[in-house]
Structure formats: structure tokens, C-alpha cells
Amino acid sequence: MSEVPEDLRGGSTEVTKVGGRVLRRRRQGSANVEWLLTVLECRGFRYSPRFLGLSDDDRQVLGFIEGQTGSYPLSEELRSDEVLVSAARALHSLHEATSDLATKVVDGWMLTAVEPYEVVCHGDFAPYNCVFDGSRMVCIIDFDTAHPGSRIRDVAYAIYRFAPLTAPENAVGFGSLAEQARRARLFCDEYGEVDRTQVIEAMCQRLLDLVSYMRSQAAQGDAAFQSHLDDGHDTAYLRDIHYLRTNAAALTRALI
Incomplete structure (x- = not known):
């Protein structure tokens, strides 16, 4: 069975949860944010979501955090x-x-x-x-x-x-x-x-x-x-x- 997308609150950005992933519409500055999240993960920073790449429709894919x-x-x-x-x-x-x-x-x-x-x-x-x-x-x-x-x-x-x-x-x-x-x-x-x-x-x-x-x-x-x-x-x-x-x-x- 395919996972059902769920719209999340995202301020001024479209955010959708699909299973254990979050998809966010890219906007100005997104490339820098993706670089930052990647560096933070490499450094073991424990308070930021993981950047998992880009979806087929060019949205950010992030790990979902329960809470x-x-x-x-x-x-x-x-x-x-x-x-x-x-x-x-x-x-x-x-x-x-x-x-x-x-x-x-x-x-x-x-x-x-x-x-x-x-x-x-x-x-x-x-x-x-x-x-x-x-x-x-x-x-x-x-x-x-x-x-x-x-x-x-x-x-x-x-x-x-x-x-x-x-x-x-x-x-x-x-x-x-x-x-x-x-x-x-x-x-x-x-x-x-x-x-x-x-x-x-x-x-x-x-x-x-x-x-x-x-x-x-x-x-x-x-x-x-x-x-x-x-x-x-x-x-x-x-x-x-x-x-x-x-x-x-x-x-x-x-x-x-």
C-alpha cells in the first residue's frame, strides 16, 4: 500500500509528510540550507533534521522527527x-x-x-x-x-x-x-x-x-x-x- 501524504504546518513554505520523510518546497536559499544541514549532520549536531536529498519534483527531502x-x-x-x-x-x-x-x-x-x-x-x-x-x-x-x-x-x-x-x-x-x-x-x-x-x-x-x-x-x-x-x-x-x-x-x- 502506498504511503498517504499528509500536509504539515510550514509557515510560508509547503510541507508534506510521506512516511518517515518530510518534503519541503525549495525556495531562495535552499541550496545553502541543504549545505548547512549536511555539515551539521557530519559534525554530529543532534538538533537538526537530516537532509536526504531532492525528490523527483525538486523538493527537499528531510528525515521526520517524532514529537x-x-x-x-x-x-x-x-x-x-x-x-x-x-x-x-x-x-x-x-x-x-x-x-x-x-x-x-x-x-x-x-x-x-x-x-x-x-x-x-x-x-x-x-x-x-x-x-x-x-x-x-x-x-x-x-x-x-x-x-x-x-x-x-x-x-x-x-x-x-x-x-x-x-x-x-x-x-x-x-x-x-x-x-x-x-x-x-x-x-x-x-x-x-x-x-x-x-x-x-x-x-x-x-x-x-x-x-x-x-x-x-x-x-x-x-x-x-x-x-x-x-x-x-x-x-x-x-x-x-x-x-x-x-x-x-x-x-x-x-x-x-
Whole structure:
């Protein structure tokens, strides 16, 4: 009996599961991502899916990882400190594994490389791009947004998503400002080696870049990004930036 394809959530990319494989539509930067995943596998990095080659219709073929993805709204289990700590350690491991790769391939990624080139950033390190076994992270998925950049650029966005440092009216957020700050500090404690005085501004800049990218892609006819704009994602990010800058002093004091 032939295996029945199953459509999976894939953000702005078409993703289909067939048996123990995942097929993803290739897009700008896919060749670089395939190179990165191959190198990570050769280095024994345990948090990335295996790149298995290309299908007959030129889609990426990846190994499927069993577990639970962090879909919104997050469950109580995925809001735990254990999940946040596991995520911080996984991101640090990714950055350590790519610290010598950041200058090897600078051009051709979906997102433009951003100096200083310290590591290969995941670019969208968030619960929805991670697979969990209970409260333990077992895999980072969707490397489409990977690009050379600074550690703090990736760390700041990860904290934004995992603390999460969102305005109260943002439906995907949770926790008081004090609780968000505590979780942000815990992420930094587990990750280490990042200038905590710069985290909030790096977070705001990453969100501004995201809004600009979404709008530019929608203007070029990308239906997926246009749907994000129609749903108000860009205005939600702008509200979060206002929230972050309003509370920047308190959050930075908590971080350091």
C-alpha cells in the first residue's frame, strides 16, 4: 500500500509528510540550507533534521522527527522553565557548531547576512520551529531563514519568542512583565556569552527587520506574507516593539 501524504504546518513554505520523510518546497536559499544541514549532520549536531536529498519534483527531502511542535497557543508544558532552558542550550549548541561557518557562505541565503558574521543564525528560532519530547527539545526545524549574523541577533529573537517578551494584548504571549523578565534572564543564564545590555535593542531591530521583510515580500506578490499582513502580524510586532522600548530599562536591569 502506498504511503498517504499528509500536509504539515510550514509557515510560508509547503510541507508534506510521506512516511518517515518530510518534503519541503525549495525556495531562495535552499541550496545553502541543504549545505548547512549536511555539515551539521557530519559534525554530529543532534538538533537538526537530516537532509536526504531532492525528490523527483525538486523538493527537499528531510528525515521526520517524532514529537510535539510548539504551536500557538502554547500548552502549559511548553510554557515551562524546562522547555526554555532546553531551548537556550540547543541554540547555544547550534551557534557553537556554526561559529567557523559564518564566513564560508555569505551570499545566497533567503535572508541577507548581517555583520558581524559570528555564527549561522537560525533566523526564526521559536517554539513553532522546535520539536519537543515532553519538556525536552529534540529538534530544530525550518532552517529556511538561516543566515550568517551575530549571536545576539538570534538570541534576542529567541528570547522574544520563548520568554515571551510580547505586549499584553498579543494573543501568543503570557506572563506579567516581571515573569517575562525572569524567563528572559533564565534564557541568558543558560545560553551565556551575550551582551545583555544590548538584548532589548537587538530584539527591536530584529522585529523591525521582520516587518520590513514581510511587507516587501507581500508587495512582490507573496501570498503567504500578504496573508500575514491581512491578519495584522506586522502591527502586532510594532506594538511589541513599543512595549519593549517602553520597558527597556526595567527589562535590561532584570537581565543584568
